Amino acid sequence: MKLKFTKMHGAGNDFVVIDGINQDIDFSAAQWQLLGDRRFGVGADQILLVEKPTEPGCDFRYRIFNADGGEVEQCGNGSRAFVKFVAEKGLTTQRSITVQTKAGVIAPRLEADGSITVDMGAPVLEPQRVPFDADGLHGERQGDDTLWPLVLELGGARESVLISVVSMGNPHAVQIVDDVDAAPVELTGPLIEHHARFPNRVNAGFMQIVGRHHVKLRVFERGVGETLACGTGSCAAVVAGIRRGLLDSPVQVDARGGQLSISWAGVGQPVWLTGPAVTVFEGEIEI
Numbered sequence: 001m002k003l004k005f006t007k008m009h010g011a012g013n014d015f016v017v018i019d020g021i022n023q024d025i026d027f028s029a030a031q032w033q034l035l036g037d038r039r040f041g042v043g044a045d046q047i048l049l050v051e052k053p054t055e056p057g058c059d060f061r062y063r064i065f066n067a068d069g070g071e072v073e074q075c076g077n078g079s080r081a082f083v084k085f086v087a088e089k090g091l092t093t094q095r096s097i098t099v100q101t102k103a104g105v106i107a108p109r110l111e112a113d114g115s116i117t118v119d120m121g122a123p124v125l126e127p128q129r130v131p132f133d134a135d136g137l138h139g140e141r142q143g144d145d146t147l148w149p150l151v152l153e154l155g156g157a158r159e160s161v162l163i164s165v166v167s168m169g170n171p172h173a174v175q176i177v178d179d180v181d182a183a184p185v186e187l188t189g190p191l192i193e194h195h196a197r198f199p200n201r202v203n204a205g206f207m208q209i210v211g212r213h214h215v216k217l218r219v220f221e222r223g224v225g226e227t228l229a230c231g232t233g234s235c236a237a238v239v240a241g242i243r244r245g246l247l248d249s250p251v252q253v254d255a256r257g258g259q260l261s262i263s264w265a266g267v268g269q270p271v272w273l274t275g276p277a278v279t280v281f282e283g284e285i286e287i
């Protein structure tokens with residue numbers, strides 16, 4: 001089939017966005033992977049599919065596929081691209097929409113200045129629900145958070161890193177580093193992503209605290225590798241930093257591809273994500 005798509009990004013986290021309401025889409029993992037492939041396909045960190053909702057009360061259903069072809073629960077930067085896409089394509093006239101995802105309902109809103117704010121829902125903090133297997137581990141308390149030691153096998157040597165575990169619908173392991181630019185993201189990111197204690201794999205965040213309202217963050221994303229920004233990773237990192245007593249809401253997150261702003265009022269409350277979404281080009285591909 002000839003597939004129409006839109007290439008978009010949010011702070012450099014890039015997407016192929018597909019209207020699955022006016023096109024009949026039933027792709028295999030290999031086809032999603034081809035769309036995400038930067039050499040043989042279009043190229044993207046994630047492919048986002050817009051569908052009619054199957055749940056009452058929602059405006060749309062939002063499905064997310066990582067570049068490796070796997071379907072995942074949530075994508076924060078993608079949710080901003082999503083609301084811009086449905087507005088630009090005339091699929092809605094509303095500036096605020098409710099969107100069904102694999103991880104529950106989220107609510108993105110197009111602001112008058114073109115920025116987009118998303119109610120990402122409340123973070124999940126119980127390790128077993130992240131999911132993280134904490135069996136037999138002794139966590140260290142810091143503020144309201146528990147830091148878990150994760151042992152990494154580095155070519156014969158063993159290194160232990162202290163992580164917070166948070167789910168924003170998708171799983172995150174957040175560690176604090178002194179200098180984010182020097183952090184071993186490429187080396188330890190894949191080891192954390194595939195660590196046996198995360199049965200569904202995990203997104204690995206490396207956060208440098210700059211001030212109580214300001215961090216720098218790099219994320220090695222599950223199913224992709226390091227991306228230029230990660231929306232849910234930013235939410236998870238700020239939640240971990242606030243729980244550790246190191247940050248106060250709101251927090252500016254500097255990612256390599258741009259800036260995001262995160263607000264969180266505490267346990268049981270939703271995390272709010274604000275940032276840009278940009279349409280890059282429209283295309284068609286035979287798939």
Ligand SMILES: N[C@@H](CCC[C@H](N)C(=O)O)C(=O)O
Pocket residue numbers: 013045046066072073074075076077078170171203221222223224227229230231232233
């Ligand atoms: N880039 C995303 C997260 C996309 C999904 C993630 N790689 C996962 O596998 O959970 C974001 O902006 O949140």
